[in-house]
Amino acid sequence: MAETSDKWENAVDTTRPSIARAYDVVLRGKDNFEVDRAFVREIVKVIPEIYDVATYNRQMLGRGVRFLIDQGIRQFLDLGSGLPTVENTHQVAQRANPESRVVYVDNDPMVLAHGRALLAADERTAVVTSDLRDPAAILGDKAVEGFLDLDQPVGVMLVGILHHLHDSEDPRGIVEAYMDAVPSGSYLFITHFCASSQESREAEEKYLALLGTGRFRSVAEITAFFDGFELVDPGVVPLPLWRPESAVPGELTVGQRLMFGGIARKA
Numbered sequence: 001m002a003e004t005s006d007k008w009e010n011a012v013d014t015t016r017p018s019i020a021r022a023y024d025v026v027l028r029g030k031d032n033f034e035v036d037r038a039f040v041r042e043i044v045k046v047i048p049e050i051y052d053v054a055t056y057n058r059q060m061l062g063r064g065v066r067f068l069i070d071q072g073i074r075q076f077l078d079l080g081s082g083l084p085t086v087e088n089t090h091q092v093a094q095r096a097n098p099e100s101r102v103v104y105v106d107n108d109p110m111v112l113a114h115g116r117a118l119l120a121a122d123e124r125t126a127v128v129t130s131d132l133r134d135p136a137a138i139l140g141d142k143a144v145e146g147f148l149d150l151d152q153p154v155g156v157m158l159v160g161i162l163h164h165l166h167d168s169e170d171p172r173g174i175v176e177a178y179m180d181a182v183p184s185g186s187y188l189f190i191t192h193f194c195a196s197s198q199e200s201r202e203a204e205e206k207y208l209a210l211l212g213t214g215r216f217r218s219v220a221e222i223t224a225f226f227d228g229f230e231l232v233d234p235g236v237v238p239l240p241l242w243r244p245e246s247a248v249p250g251e252l253t254v255g256q257r258l259m260f261g262g263i264a265r266k267a
């Protein structure tokens, strides 16, 4: 495993919820603190299904990575990758093709500590602790340069992360910067909280107030991230409807519509 940015390692703040640890709570992990669990209890008051929503997102991540492998993608840049859990990107990808290379990028210091343990024996996976809002720094990082061949197609993954970027941070420009750096035949994979119900608007308020980030975008706004690329079928849809591998109920619940996602190809 490659690793960088040890300066982050002692920076775990247990006085405020963190995005990575709160997500770990809803994935029923153990890498979280009471402050993170208290945040999730507040979200449960408006979205009782929030634990299921995390599962839908992880299932979509798995289906999406398998789809990208089927398209010939052998290298992945997983931006806002989260704490290691089950069925991580490198495990899904390398099971389908052992040659697959994955660079994980996250700015949570716990991700580096746990990533180091999980990936200790994995020569094809790197963890970079850095802020994805600085694409130039990430694309110039020696772990990224050493692991990814930017002359070959890349699967650029922004799964469950863009809703943590405020409009003022130019998330569209950030997406473009990553996609500009990868060649034709690369793919963009996004999942995103959606303003799809009254409950989603209440959840957005709680995210902003308690976590400091949370921008639940409309379907049109999420779709706009893919402008200039070729969306693959079925387009930008609620996660359970994206190329499901088992039967989907006719009418979706609030939780099943809380996140939308899609994948597009760079021509």
Ligand code: SAM
Binding pocket: 019, 020, 021, 023, 057, 058, 061, 079, 080, 081, 082, 083, 105, 106, 107, 108, 111, 130, 131, 132, 133, 158, 159, 160, 161, 164
């Ligand atoms: N992509 C994984 C998934 O969908 O299962 C994890 C999603 S988790 C909700 C979002 C992750 O993005 C967290 O681990 C958080 O630490 C990370 N993150 C948030 N803001 C970030 C930033 N500016 N730079 C890098 N990582 C960030």
